[in-house]
Amino acid sequence: MSTPTLELARCNACGGTSFPAEVPGCRHCGAAKAQLRPEACAVPMRLLNFATVYSPLAPGLEVPAVIGEVELAPGLVEEARIDVPDETVLALGMALAPVWQTAAADVPGNWVFRPLAREVNA
Numbered sequence: 001m002s003t004p005t006l007e008l009a010r011c012n013a014c015g016g017t018s019f020p021a022e023v024p025g026c027r028h029c030g031a032a033k034a035q036l037r038p039e040a041c042a043v044p045m046r047l048l049n050f051a052t053v054y055s056p057l058a059p060g061l062e063v064p065a066v067i068g069e070v071e072l073a074p075g076l077v078e079e080a081r082i083d084v085p086d087e088t089v090l091a092l093g094m095a096l097a098p099v100w101q102t103a104a105a106d107v108p109g110n111w112v113f114r115p116l117a118r119e120v121n122a
């Protein structure tokens with residue numbers, strides 16, 4: 001099984017980005033799906049905001065969980081789970097990388113984000 005790539009949809013008409021890549025149309029100019037092409041998200045992404053939640057907002061979400069606003073591309077921000085033990089290790093603006101996480105066999109996988117180790121940039 002290959003590791004999926006986190007993709008967004010790039011619009012041929014306006015150049016804008018939408019997420020997920022399977023959106024029915026451009027969220028900026030309304031162009032039809034035929035005008036959109038999948039494009040791999042540039043890594044790393046920036047963490048814009050985060051919070052710890054204590055109630056399961058989505059099926060299968062184990063709480064407490066850290067939810068962050070992640071900038072997938074300039075102007076394209078999505079909420080996603082940040083895969084850290086607790087939010088004290090996070091800082092606004094820090095670099096994140098997407099990780100495809102597969103749960104139990106009867107649950108679809110999903111994207112989570114992890115901070116990039118500082119050593120990587122050294």
Ligand SMILES: [Zn+2]
Pocket residue numbers: 011012013014015016026027028029030031
């Ligand atoms: Zn567009």
